Amino acid sequence: MNAVAEMIGNRHTQYDIVIIGAGLAGLSAGALLARRGWRVLLLERSGSVGGRASFVERDGFVWEYGQHSHRLGPDGIAARVFRELGETIRWSDPAGHRAYLYRDGRLYPRPEGPLGFLRSPLLSFRARLTFLRVYKRLLGEDPALWYSSTLLEWYRERFRDPEVERLLSFLGLTVMLPYPERVSAGEVIQFLKRAAKARVKQGEPAGGMKQVLGTLERVFATYGGTLHRHERVQEILVKDGAAVGVRTDAAMYEASKVVAAFPLFRLFDAISERWFASDFAAYVKGIVPSSGVSIDFVFDEAPTPYPGSILGADLPLWVKLRSNNAPDMAPEGKYVSTWGLLLEPGVAATSMEADRIEACIKRIMEELFPGCLGNVRGQRRLLIPVVNGNILTPAQSYPCRPDIASRDVRGLFFIGDTTRGEGSSGDIAFSSALKLAGLLGGNEERMKDEQGIQESGVRS
Numbered sequence: 001m002n003a004v005a006e007m008i009g010n011r012h013t014q015y016d017i018v019i020i021g022a023g024l025a026g027l028s029a030g031a032l033l034a035r036r037g038w039r040v041l042l043l044e045r046s047g048s049v050g051g052r053a054s055f056v057e058r059d060g061f062v063w064e065y066g067q068h069s070h071r072l073g074p075d076g077i078a079a080r081v082f083r084e085l086g087e088t089i090r091w092s093d094p095a096g097h098r099a100y101l102y103r104d105g106r107l108y109p110r111p112e113g114p115l116g117f118l119r120s121p122l123l124s125f126r127a128r129l130t131f132l133r134v135y136k137r138l139l140g141e142d143p144a145l146w147y148s149s150t151l152l153e154w155y156r157e158r159f160r161d162p163e164v165e166r167l168l169s170f171l172g173l174t175v176m177l178p179y180p181e182r183v184s185a186g187e188v189i190q191f192l193k194r195a196a197k198a199r200v201k202q203g204e205p206a207g208g209m210k211q212v213l214g215t216l217e218r219v220f221a222t223y224g225g226t227l228h229r230h231e232r233v234q235e236i237l238v239k240d241g242a243a244v245g246v247r248t249d250a251a252m253y254e255a256s257k258v259v260a261a262f263p264l265f266r267l268f269d270a271i272s273e274r275w276f277a278s279d280f281a282a283y284v285k286g287i288v289p290s291s292g293v294s295i296d297f298v299f300d301e302a303p304t305p306y307p308g309s310i311l312g313a314d315l316p317l318w319v320k321l322r323s324n325n326a327p328d329m330a331p332e333g334k335y336v337s338t339w340g341l342l343l344e345p346g347v348a349a350t351s352m353e354a355d356r357i358e359a360c361i362k363r364i365m366e367e368l369f370p371g372c373l374g375n376v377r378g379q380r381r382l383l384i385p386v387v388n389g390n391i392l393t394p395a396q397s398y399p400c401r402p403d404i405a406s407r408d409v410r411g412l413f414f415i416g417d418t419t420r421g422e423g424s425s426g427d428i429a430f431s432s433a434l435k436l437a438g439l440l441g442g443n444e445e446r447m448k449d450e451q452g453i454q455e456s457g458v459r460s
Ligand SMILES: Cc1cc2nc3c(=O)[nH]c(=O)nc-3n(C[C@H](O)[C@H](O)[C@H](O)COP(=O)(O)OP(=O)(O)OC[C@H]3O[C@@H](n4cnc5c(N)ncnc54)[C@H](O)[C@@H]3O)c2cc1C
Pocket: 020, 021, 022, 023, 024, 025, 026, 043, 044, 045, 046, 049, 050, 051, 052, 053, 065, 066, 067, 068, 069, 070, 071, 231, 232, 233, 234, 261, 262, 263, 270, 294, 384, 386, 387, 388, 389, 415, 416, 417, 418, 424, 425, 426, 427, 429
């Protein structure tokens, strides 16, 4: 018996690819690869799929883990994954959806594109004209030249208007890092360029993540993918510098391709650091995620009749109003709105921080919808240790993130929101899954075999 066979006593050899983690990245990659003829095993340690974008149904409510939208809706990266799968995301009615910016106790219609900024009362007329010049200039930049600079560095080389400078935090928030002195200018430029061409800036899937995850799981199963819930990978097995399978708390699985689809700062829980170059190991151990607090409030009466969302103009606030824009996410006569705030990078989500944030959120709620706290019938507070796997500083921007194929271990791949996918947050996870599928292509041999079986079946 060879060394691997010895290692893999109770072994299963029927899979080509093992994916560790059924979050947005793992589930998308699983569906894409199964559809391309690969025999895929998806291992998820928890009882549900979706990872940080998961949900639970209880007492007539659909409780999401925080709240989730897809940037750029039908023109975004999630929609691209669905197109590759021959599916479409159904969006909730965009006409009824209102997007606002919160600043200093007031709501402003959220400016979408240059005309929106020209009309926005957020800035004086003079500053609006300057902001338009800033925006136009950003759109003309090559992101590749600016990943390693901050947005503030980019701005101060060209402009000097403090009123406009204050609004740069909103540009940072488009990639979930509303600190101009920290956010990578290249990441903001990249996003703005994509957003400028998109018809919709924020897409709300009808029914929320239940629809998205449900479709991915259905496609995965339809194409023969195998999903094991409640099975934790304890070790990625390596032989002669190549990944050869995994050991879980239940079994061993042999596969020539192993995909780590969880935040990479957890990588060395499953595989020894000694297999990797020291610069990679140092990068992975130093990844800085964002953390936050999210509170769902249940009302008998909606605080506002409009479905919509609010972003903070200069604080990392994000809000979804009215049963997360989907009335079927709450029982009849009940309304849910979700309010979240990101913590400063590096600050842990402790209950003391959460108390501070809850007080801040409630103050803002009362400012905007006086008396609404009196109608609250229940609340659910979540301390979220990892919102985005990595924040988009220059050091964690696109070119610095680890590539999809490991440089050090053959047959080992990395996907998820800490890897070299495009965009920010969940988009990185979706994009990395697309990249993996592009890299591995179709399983030609199996497709040929299946075609042969079908053809011989037709002949006989
Ligand atoms: C509150 C909140 C709001 C957000 N809002 C948005 C939004 O509006 N738009 C957006 O684009 N993004 C948003 N994000 C970010 C987005 O949810 C994440 O970027 C995305 O879900 C990351 O997916 P992933 O697959 O990379 O990782 P994860 O979701 O972390 O998935 C990893 C999976 O691997 C499993 N796993 C880990 N280790 C093992 C192991 N050893 N064995 C087996 N399984 C394992 C985990 O249980 C998990 O299911 C939000 C995140 C949060 C928390």
